[in-house]
Amino acid sequence: MILQSLVHLYDELSRQGKVAREGWGIAKVSHRLVLDEEGGLIGIVSARKKVLRGKKEKEIPSDMMVPLPVIRASGVKANFLCDNSSYLLGVDNKGKPERTKECFEAARALHHQILDGCHSAEARAILSYFDHWDAAGARDNPLVQTNLEDILGGSNFLFHVGNKDVSDIPEIRDAWERYYRSGGGEEGTIKGQCLITGKKDMPIATLHPKIKGVLGAQSSGANLVSFNAPAFCSYGYDGEQGQNAPVSEEAANAYGAALNFLLADRTHAKVMGDTTVVYWSEHGEEAYQDGFLGMMGDEGGLTDEELDDVLAHMKEGRSSDIGGISVSPDEPFYILGLAPNAARISVRFFLRNTFGAFMKNMEAHEGRMKIVRPSWEKGRIPLWRILKATANPHSKDSASSPLLAGSLLKAIFLDGRYPEALYQNMLRRIFLDRDEPAGGGRPAVYKVSYVKAAMVKAYLLKNCGTKWEGKIQMAVNEDCNDISYVLGRLFSVLENIQLSANPGINSTIKDRYFNSACATPASVFPVLLKLANAHLGKLDQPREIYFKKKLGALTDKIAMPDTGTPLPHRLTLDEQGAFVLGYYQETQARYAGKKEEK
Structure with a gap:
C-alpha cells in the first residue's frame, strides 16, 4: 500500500512537471566534457554553481536532469551520457588500472548499444569519442593534466556537443527512452509481474x-x-x-x-523525535500539505484565521479555498512515518484517510489542549514541543523516546487514546524539573509549563473522560470540588501567600514540597497550612483578609469525614494530573489578576 500510493503520487507529480518523467533522474554534475563534431575532446568546463554557506561562497555540483542513473552495489555498471571519470575518461585515483579500463569499456559498449541507430551529429560525435579516446594514456592528455585535480575530485561529467548538453538532443533522448522501456537490454534481466502495478513481463x-x-x-x-x-x-x-x-x-x-x-521539501517533511513524517494528498496538491502543516502548529503552514476557515468548511463537508486552490474534505490523504535503521529505513506508521478526517482529528486534539496560557505564548502548540517536553532539558540529546514519537502521532492523527508512557513521562518531568531562568543561550525551564499542563489536560479528557469531563476546563473551574484539583489550587494560594510575605525569596514551597504534596497530600498539607499562618501574620490587613477568604473558600470544598484526615494519603496518577492542573490554572489566574490591576 505504501509503495502503491507513492507510485500513484509519482504519476501525478510527473504530469504536473514537478519530478522527472519515467527514465530520467537528477544527478550532481561537476563538469561538462566538450566534444567537437568529430568526437575530439576540446574542453573540460566546470558546471558547478556558487552558493552561500554561512558567510562564505562555495562552489558545488549542479543538479541536472539526465538519463536515470543505475544503482551500483558492486561490480562495473555504466550510466548513459553522465557518469564519473572512471567511466567517461578512464581516469581515477583508485589504484586499479584494470578495473578503470573495464569501466571505460563498459561505458563504450553501452553508448554503442543505445546510439548505433542514431544519425544526429551529436550521437556520432559521442560514438567517435569512445572509439578514439586513449583511456590508457588519458592522464597524459593536456586537457586532463590541466584539470586533473578537478577531475579526480569531481562527481559526474556530462557530454556537451555544439553548445548543447547531449541530454537535450531529441533523437538521443528518444533512443534512451526506447532502451529504458525495453528493460535496459541487459542479459539475464529477470522479468515478471510487478507487485505494485500488476503489469506482467x-x-x-x-x-x-x-x-x-x-x-x-x-x-x-x-x-x-x-x-x-x-x-x-x-x-x-x-x-x-x-x-x-x-x-x-x-x-x-x-x-x-x-x-x-517529498523528503527534499523540508516544509512538507517534518521531524518529530527520531521520526521523519512525510505527508501528501492523492493528487499531489501542496495546498493540502499547507493545511496539514498548519494544524501541526508549525510556521510555514496556514495562519490561524485561514485554518479556522478551512476547519469550518470541513465540519460542514464543504470544500475550502487555500491559496486559490479548492481543497476537498474527501481528498485521500497519506501520512508516512520513517525512522533510521542502519543502512535501511524502518516504517513507524503509515496512515490513510480523507483530508477532512485527519483535520477533524487534529482539531479535536487542539480542543483538548486549549488551556489558559502565559502572555508570551502564541498560536497552536507544535507537536514537536509536546515531545520535547518529555525529555530532560539538560541532556545533550534532548530527543524524546523514539517509540513515544510514533505512538503519540498515531494517537493524534487517528483521534485515539494518548499513550500512557507520554503521560507518565510528562509527570516525571514535572517532578524532576525546577524553575530556571533563561541564560547562556539556554531557554527558561518551568516545572509546570504551559505545554506540560496542556498535555496533562488533553490526556485526562481523552483517556479518563468519564471521570474528568466537565470538571477540567480551559481556565480555573471554581465549581470543581474534586479534592485533587482543589488541593492543586490550594497549593498555588499557599505559595502566593509565602511570596507576598517574603518578596524576593529564592526558594518557595514549590521547590521543596510540590512533589510530595502532589503524591501524598495528607503528609504535607498540615505543614504547609501551619507555615501559611506564620506568613499571614506578616501581611497588611487587607491582604491578610483576602488570603484568609481564599483559603476558606478552598478548604470548604474539602469534605470532612467522620473519622481520620480529610486529606487523601495518596493520589492516583490521574489525580496527580488534576492536582497539576489545579495548581497551574490557579497560578495563571493570579498572574492575570495582577495584570488587570496594573
Missing part, C-alpha cells in the same frame, strides 16, 4: 533506489526495500535480492523519485 528491480533525507539515516541514502539475509527472504528466493518481492524497475524508480521529492 516487466523487468524486475534487483536493487531498489536510495532514499535520502530521513533524519539519522546514511547521508548517501538508505533503502526502504532490501534483503540481505536468507532470514528475510521467501522460500526459494534466498540470495535473489529483488526477486523476493518482485517490483518492476519502473515502479521502483517511481516510488523512489516521489519519496525523495
Whole structure:
C-alpha cells in the first residue's frame, strides 16, 4: 500500500512537471566534457554553481536532469551520457588500472548499444569519442593534466556537443527512452509481474533506489526495500535480492523519485523525535500539505484565521479555498512515518484517510489542549514541543523516546487514546524539573509549563473522560470540588501567600514540597497550612483578609469525614494530573489578576 500510493503520487507529480518523467533522474554534475563534431575532446568546463554557506561562497555540483542513473552495489555498471571519470575518461585515483579500463569499456559498449541507430551529429560525435579516446594514456592528455585535480575530485561529467548538453538532443533522448522501456537490454534481466502495478513481463528491480533525507539515516541514502539475509527472504528466493518481492524497475524508480521529492521539501517533511513524517494528498496538491502543516502548529503552514476557515468548511463537508486552490474534505490523504535503521529505513506508521478526517482529528486534539496560557505564548502548540517536553532539558540529546514519537502521532492523527508512557513521562518531568531562568543561550525551564499542563489536560479528557469531563476546563473551574484539583489550587494560594510575605525569596514551597504534596497530600498539607499562618501574620490587613477568604473558600470544598484526615494519603496518577492542573490554572489566574490591576 505504501509503495502503491507513492507510485500513484509519482504519476501525478510527473504530469504536473514537478519530478522527472519515467527514465530520467537528477544527478550532481561537476563538469561538462566538450566534444567537437568529430568526437575530439576540446574542453573540460566546470558546471558547478556558487552558493552561500554561512558567510562564505562555495562552489558545488549542479543538479541536472539526465538519463536515470543505475544503482551500483558492486561490480562495473555504466550510466548513459553522465557518469564519473572512471567511466567517461578512464581516469581515477583508485589504484586499479584494470578495473578503470573495464569501466571505460563498459561505458563504450553501452553508448554503442543505445546510439548505433542514431544519425544526429551529436550521437556520432559521442560514438567517435569512445572509439578514439586513449583511456590508457588519458592522464597524459593536456586537457586532463590541466584539470586533473578537478577531475579526480569531481562527481559526474556530462557530454556537451555544439553548445548543447547531449541530454537535450531529441533523437538521443528518444533512443534512451526506447532502451529504458525495453528493460535496459541487459542479459539475464529477470522479468515478471510487478507487485505494485500488476503489469506482467516487466523487468524486475534487483536493487531498489536510495532514499535520502530521513533524519539519522546514511547521508548517501538508505533503502526502504532490501534483503540481505536468507532470514528475510521467501522460500526459494534466498540470495535473489529483488526477486523476493518482485517490483518492476519502473515502479521502483517511481516510488523512489516521489519519496525523495517529498523528503527534499523540508516544509512538507517534518521531524518529530527520531521520526521523519512525510505527508501528501492523492493528487499531489501542496495546498493540502499547507493545511496539514498548519494544524501541526508549525510556521510555514496556514495562519490561524485561514485554518479556522478551512476547519469550518470541513465540519460542514464543504470544500475550502487555500491559496486559490479548492481543497476537498474527501481528498485521500497519506501520512508516512520513517525512522533510521542502519543502512535501511524502518516504517513507524503509515496512515490513510480523507483530508477532512485527519483535520477533524487534529482539531479535536487542539480542543483538548486549549488551556489558559502565559502572555508570551502564541498560536497552536507544535507537536514537536509536546515531545520535547518529555525529555530532560539538560541532556545533550534532548530527543524524546523514539517509540513515544510514533505512538503519540498515531494517537493524534487517528483521534485515539494518548499513550500512557507520554503521560507518565510528562509527570516525571514535572517532578524532576525546577524553575530556571533563561541564560547562556539556554531557554527558561518551568516545572509546570504551559505545554506540560496542556498535555496533562488533553490526556485526562481523552483517556479518563468519564471521570474528568466537565470538571477540567480551559481556565480555573471554581465549581470543581474534586479534592485533587482543589488541593492543586490550594497549593498555588499557599505559595502566593509565602511570596507576598517574603518578596524576593529564592526558594518557595514549590521547590521543596510540590512533589510530595502532589503524591501524598495528607503528609504535607498540615505543614504547609501551619507555615501559611506564620506568613499571614506578616501581611497588611487587607491582604491578610483576602488570603484568609481564599483559603476558606478552598478548604470548604474539602469534605470532612467522620473519622481520620480529610486529606487523601495518596493520589492516583490521574489525580496527580488534576492536582497539576489545579495548581497551574490557579497560578495563571493570579498572574492575570495582577495584570488587570496594573
